Amino acid sequence: MKKILTLLLVSALGGIFTLGAYKLYIEDENPVAIATADSIPAFLPTHNVDAFLNAAENTDFTVAAENTVDAVVHVKNITLSSGQMTLQDLFSGRSPKRAQLGTGSGVIINADGYIITNNHVIRNAHELSVTLNNNKTFKAEIIGTDPKTDIALLKIESDEALPYVTFGDSDTSKIGEWVLAVGNPFNLTSTVTAGIISAKSRDLTGKSSQSFIQTDAAVNPGNSGGALVNTNGELIGINTAITSQTGSYIGYSFAVPSNIARKVVEDIMEYGNVQNGILGIVGGTLNSSVAEELGVEYTEGVLVSEVTKNSGAEKAGIKSGDVIKKLDDIEISKFEDLSGYIKTKRPNDIVKVEVSRDNKLKSFSVKLTKTELFTVTFMKMELQDLTDAFKEKHGINNGVMVKSTENKWLYSNLGISEGYIITGINDIQIESIEDISKLKKKYGDDILENIKKLEYINNRKEKKEVIFR
Template sequence: MSYQESTGRRRRATQAETGRHAFAARRLLAGIGLALALSLMTVQPGFARGIGPQSVADLAENLIDAVVNISTTQKTKGHPEVKRPKLPKGSPFEKFFDEFFKNENNKRRKRRKVRSLGSGFVIDPSGIVITNNHVIKNADQITVNFNDGRKLKAKIIGRDPKVDIAVLKVEPKKPLKSVKFGDSNKARVGDWVMAIGNPFGLGGTVTVGIVSARNRNINSGPYDDYIQTDAAINKGNSGGPLFNMEGDVIGINTAIISPSGGSIGIGFSVPSATAEPVVKQLREFGETRRGWLGVRIQTVTDEIAESLGLEKTYGAMVAGVNPDGPAAKAGIVAGDVILKFDGKTVPSMRDLPRMVAKTDIGKAVEVEVLRRGQRKTLSVQLGRLEDGEKKAEKGDGEDDGKAEPEKTVVSLGMTLSAISDDLRASFGLEDKVEGILISEVDPDSAAADKGIARGQVIVEVNQEKVAKPNDFIKKVEAAKKAGRSSVLLLLSDSKGDKRFIAVRITKEN
């Protein structure tokens, strides 16, 4: 082998070795890069996917003795007697029918006992038990059954149908195991919770889930603000507690949504922030004592907000004012939009009743309203809701005199007429109802889309009274010139009940 051949072979071997090292280096770098990428993609421990509590056995064991089963008995009235058919005297069936109807009517006269089951929990060792009002409603006898087998008769201290809460009292021979309310406002969607109750009469049953949602409105009452949970809640769980993982009661299990009557993971609990003040009042007074403003309110829609010049949709629109209520005495009028109550913004119509109810009776609060584009602050001394509910409702319509006869006009898809005596009689309008009569509505119009109907009366346009059809035309034209895309109407029905509706101003009009 020549020197040149030897040198060439060594050169080729060196190049091959260098290639292998370069390939290995590239693979190493690629591996490091992949590992780095994966490490960057990995969720850090603080954000790791939650796997839930490993066990709630200790927590459940510590709480279950404070949870009770509640059984009630109600005696129902007997059914009406059945009259015996008339038979000819001496009929062979006379004796048979006499015996049959005598026995049947004896059965029907008897009062039947109806039993029901629910849950509850002890909040005071002396024997204070909390449950739902619907669990003990119309009950003649209430029995509280404890986990250790004891059964004690209970009496009702107080109840509140609006929030569906009842406070019971039993007389134990020794202090009872009790639990306390926690702060439901701290509960977050995704937090673990535990329900203990008496589903289907099976006794103490523990289920676990999470807070699925907050502030749910299921249209069950004026103060709906439920915690939604997927912890299994079934028939018999009503009135039982919903615990957080610290063992505090943050809700009272009250309702479920289910096509079958069993749990499908959609349950609702009255939050402790709502329940605790009610329980306190029921224990102290035997009844609730809520603040009262004395207004009838409705939702501020996007269209209403735009027609009033509000920069965003919030607040509660006053549709009517109780003439004997605190609001009327303070100068609040129909058409005002309540933006702030006692220094706090009113997010929506359904928030205002809760805000008022939680405020002390007799307290003077500042109420900020929007009236005809101007913000005003009024001082209102709150009354008591329960007293206000006992007062007879009175009309809040004003009498501005009858409108002069005038020909009809058509605007925004509505045929408008002045109210004559004949039209008042024809449409059944009460004497206190004044304004412009809507005699026809185009079914394809924006007015029809908003539910405006024939026979209603327009009292105000953009918070200014109107009496003649031409008044309406002028207000609509003024709104157009002001760049508004809708007008706010105050409508009255034939009885004088009023509501606000915003109607779009279309090009055709």
């Protein structure tokens, strides 16, 4: 018994000495860090955390959602595509058609039943229907479309005044601002997601031809044509695209700014087509290397490389080498800012242009002109004049450039596409689009039958000619 008590006493004393040594020599050298509110700033400034938490807690999306869901509709598009041909179809000369259903979203913009959506939602429609949030379904009529901005205008007839969303000013929307995306993803009607504006004036083509609002509100197939609204429930964008390798949302979505969409639908309603105003400059976003060459310290703005002849920009006094900094007091940091703002304007609109020239700011009032003054449609190609700078750079004396083409035959057989230069037709030298207009006037509807010879320069600047027999 004494041996057992002695053993227990020795064990207890050993434990006490061990714990004392740990406290004295080890614990002081390696203190345990306990996360408290005071320790957070070591990783993230507390004012940022507080601001974020307060913004999330104080932002109320319910009013914006309630004011929007009833005005966002489910668009169903039935298209006809070629079906599988049977032997019987072949002998009887029939071409079987198969109906396909596509779905998207739309936004009612007034009580009379006008609906804005994406052009790709209603493309090739054989039959269109629109279902409201109360499950009422209407047949829809296409009033007009604009493939360039991917906007379309529909109309439904209702005996009752319809709920609608009012347009907001997308130019005043800010990066970091809360937004809601409302639509019908995966046929799930009246779906609302929230996020913030991640960026503005975003281009997805690499050609600076687009000016999307980028958000991180979840958008998926079926959301196309739906509403992007601010916390006041005002329409600031039409949800249009996502970037994804899977076809589903992975973090970013893109919307046509409401100022562009509104101008497009107003043009369609008033004129029947979109009225595009032209500033009359060729240029690109300023960067560090170009800024160094110009001897300027800033790297934001649009550098004017060429000014189009007889354009509003030339008449106002804008010159090559100018850097555009503002349009109507809207800051211009990159070319997408400029192209996006000009898309909200019409021919004959006056735009105040502020430029930097020789490190001094100058202002000009530019009257926008029509696209038709600088281009002509010929053989399903849109042609434009060559600038003097382009001629000098490439050693070309005459010709007109193919701006765009829908002539599949010329593309398939001759490769004629964007950037090709037409220099001669029927041994007539082509100097400008005026020569093309004269040919169109001379031959009228029979122009294709009267083209015997075509001379052109391809994108490798090689001269070619073809004789039609």
